[in-house]
Amino acid sequence: MTGWITTILASGPARKALGLMLAVLTIALFLLNIRRAGERAGRLAERLSSSEKTHEIQRQMLGAASRRPPDRDALAERLRDGQF
Secondary structure, three states: OHHHHHHHHHOHHHHHHHHHHHHHHHHHHHHHHHHHHHHHHHHHHHHHHHHHHHHHHHHHHHHHHHOOOOOHHHHHHHHHHOOO
């Protein structure tokens, strides 16, 4: 049984066909890997974008908290002056 497989694979056209099939398989796997890497990069970019938005909002909240009036009287004064 293995004798005829060896005989077929030893022929020139069969070896060329096998080499071509291996090359096509290698290229297909390479392209799939590139696609997967691109999807992963897209997800990471989206996560970075949402993280930057979150940090910007937190910075704004901290800035607003640092400018708040120290007590109720100061708050009432700011509201009367229209500076709130």
